[in-house]
Amino acid sequence: MPEAVGSQMQLSKRSLLQLSSALGRVQQLTPSSWADSYAAAVSACVPQLAPHQLVSVLCAMPLLGRQTMQRHLTDRLLVALQPDLVELSAKQLSEVIVAAQQIGVRPSESWLSDFVAATTSRLPRFLGRQIIRVLASLARLRFTPASDFLTAAADLAVEKSGSGVAPAYLVDLIWALTALRVSPAASWMARFEARMLEKGPDRLDAVGISRFAWCLGALQRKPGQLLMAKWLIAAQAQHCNMDARSLADTIWACAMLDEKPNKQWLDSFITHSRDQLFSFPTNALLTVLWALALLQHRPPSDWMHRCLAAVTAVLSSSMGAATTATAAAAPRSAGSSSSVQLLQRPQLPGMAAAAGKVVAANLAALTPSQITNLIWSLAALDCQLPQQLMQLLTWHAESVISAVDSDDLAQLVWALDRLDDTQEKIWVRRFAVIARAQLLTATGGGLAHNVGQGLRALPQQGLGSTAAADLAAVGFRQLHGVSGMGQVVMIRPSRAAAAAGQQQQQGSASSAAAAGSSTAVPVVARGAAVASIAEGIKRTKISKQELYAKLMQLQQHQSQ
Numbered sequence: 395m396p397e398a399v400g401s402q403m404q405l406s407k408r409s410l411l412q413l414s415s416a417l418g419r420v421q422q423l424t425p426s427s428w429a430d431s432y433a434a435a436v437s438a439c440v441p442q443l444a445p446h447q448l449v450s451v452l453c454a455m456p457l458l459g460r461q462t463m464q465r466h467l468t469d470r471l472l473v474a475l476q477p478d479l480v481e482l483s484a485k486q487l488s489e490v491i492v493a494a495q496q497i498g499v500r501p502s503e504s505w506l507s508d509f510v511a512a513t514t515s516r517l518p519r520f521l522g523r524q525i526i527r528v529l530a531s532l533a534r535l536r537f538t539p540a541s542d543f544l545t546a547a548a549d550l551a552v553e554k555s556g557s558g559v560a561p562a563y564l565v566d567l568i569w570a571l572t573a574l575r576v577s578p579a580a581s582w583m584a585r586f587e588a589r590m591l592e593k594g595p596d597r598l599d600a601v602g603i604s605r606f607a608w609c610l611g612a613l614q615r616k617p618g619q620l621l622m623a624k625w626l627i628a629a630q631a632q633h634c635n636m637d638a639r640s641l642a643d644t645i646w647a648c649a650m651l652d653e654k655p656n657k658q659w660l661d662s663f664i665t666h667s668r669d670q671l672f673s674f675p676t677n678a679l680l681t682v683l684w685a686l687a688l689l690q691h692r693p694p695s696d697w698m699h700r701c702l703a704a705v706t707a708v709l710s711s712s713m714g715a716a717t718t719a720t721a722a723a724a725p726r727s728a729g730s731s732s733s734v735q736l737l738q739r740p741q742l743p744g745m746a747a748a749a750g751k752v753v754a755a756n757l758a759a760l761t762p763s764q765i766t767n768l769i770w771s772l773a774a775l776d777c778q779l780p781q782q783l784m785q786l787l788t789w790h791a792e793s794v795i796s797a798v799d800s801d802d803l804a805q806l807v808w809a810l811d812r813l814d815d816t817q818e819k820i821w822v823r824r825f826a827v828i829a830r831a832q833l834l835t836a837t838g839g840g841l842a843h844n845v846g847q848g849l850r851a852l853p854q855q856g857l858g859s860t861a862a863a864d865l866a867a868v869g870f871r872q873l874h875g876v877s878g879m880g881q882v883v884m885i886r887p888s889r890a891a892a893a894a895g896q897q898q899q900q901g902s903a904s905s906a907a908a909a910g911s912s913t914a915v916p917v918v919a920r921g922a923a924v925a926s927i928a929e930g931i932k933r934t935k936i937s938k939q940e941l942y943a944k945l946m947q948l949q950q951h952q953s954q
Contacts, residue, residue: 433467440470445478449486456496468499476505479512487513488524495531506532510539517546522554523563530566533573544576552585561593565602568609577613587621595625600632604640604647611650622653630659633666641667642678649685664693671697671704676712676760679704680768687774698775702783705768709786712760762794766802773809784813788821792828803829 436451443451448471455468472494482490491509494501501509513520513528520528525547532539551567568586571578578586590606598606607625610617617625629644636644645663648655655663667674667682674682683701686693693701760768769787772779779787791806798806810822 433464437467437470440467440474443474445475445481446486448475448478449482449490452493453489455493465497465499468494468497472499472501472505476508479508480515482512484513484516484519484521484524487516488520488527491531491535492527495534500535500537503537506535506537510543514543514546517550520550520554522551522556522559525551525554526559526563526567526570529570529574533570538574541576544571544574548576548578548582552582552589555589559593561590561595561597562599562602564590564593565598565606565609568613569605572609572612578615583615583617587617590617591621591624595621596628596631598628598632600635600637600640603629603632604636604643607647607651608643611647614650616651616653622651626653626655626659630655630662633662636666638667638670638674638678641670642674642681645685645689646681649688654689654691660689660691664697668697668700671700672707674704676708677764679708680764680771683771683775684767687771690774692775698777702777702779705772706780706783706786709760709783709790713786713789760790762797762802765790765794766798766805769809769813770805773812777813778815779813784821787813788825791825795829795832 440448452468452471452475455464455471472490475490479487479490487509510532517525529544529547529551538544548567548571555564555567564586595603595606603625607629616622633641641663671679679701683705692698769791772787788810791810795803806825807822810825811819814821
């Protein structure tokens, strides 16, 4: 093929089209120099191509790579094809949208609307595989059609997913609906589960197993006992083939679906995740800890030893990223944390070399929700922490005080008190002192502002989120690609997952009501009230229940 570089310009239109068809059949990426020459030759012929010829060239475009010239040519082909979308067959429509998604070119909103209209007119003629590929491509292009179209397409996909459709297509279907934020009806889920049982989840590979469970967890739709049992058996058999992300998605789904596997299943998970702990991305590592805590399963000491070393490395790099970002800022106030001056990057004994592998991959500072849930998870697992790790956790807890609400404060105090095994509880007392100092100096926003709004629920990122770009904030993997899933969601550990949506609505309503109230307690008064609670924590060993009671009293006082 390299010797043909430059000769495409001399080829006739018919020869170029034959070459496009051949590329579609071969399904093999071409050398970049040849691809550029081919794209230049085809570009000159675009105005002369008929609709079916445009489709043929489009289908060959993903094999040319994603260079600028190829993407520009794809965009021209899509624009030229838009007036004739209604003339295409179901097969051609499926091929066009898949090609656009694979090359990474997102058509305009008007083009996508015209495509959905053309697809709707030919919907009964689609095969099961074709309509599933359409839905998955639309999801990856982040275009959400009207609910009527999605309902009809989902019904058709299940109906036509007979014996000739592999179970992996069913996973693509449920993933597409999850990504498009469609909440299927119970009757549809029953038909979908019947199809999956008919094909058998054991026929899925490791990625398919984890994706399927992730989707069910994101939708919070626990399947029937038979399908759940078959999935658990299939997942256990695939643990040895799962990477870090798949393992994290799998255990996360179990926690979200409130399904605690048996001891043999969990032992298998622990065994196959142990050696990968230092390769886990930050979100995946935190998700595994959160899920194990929610499932009330404490791993053996050797697993926890390695996990705590990985967590230490992540927190060290996060602290480094945070302090580097604020190095040029003004000096801290007198009440702010000085622990960063005392800390160097800590390593657990014997783990320095292994933990170093994590640091390079986890350079971003952790978010407040990640920090809160990590500390809660470690406390719920009743971990015995080295002093270095306890220092890091306290520093991170101090760093997010101004960004958390009163519910998070209660979580942090309870968790730090449980983790702090020093005789005088120096770490939780330190946290209370610094929290008091920051609250007293706050002039708005942060915890002092949030307390005035009551114990509001943190907005859940997921199917109810308004941020379309963060659709898969209900799982771990990225949206793009066959194995794509999304960013991990840490559902608040103190609340039942089934009530998350209702709590979100209640939280939003209470926040809006508080924002519009003219009788809100002044910021200084709110800060002083919360500071008195913090002072009580400092003087006595207050329990989690007592802390919640005090915060609720403050909320009731503010609402009067």
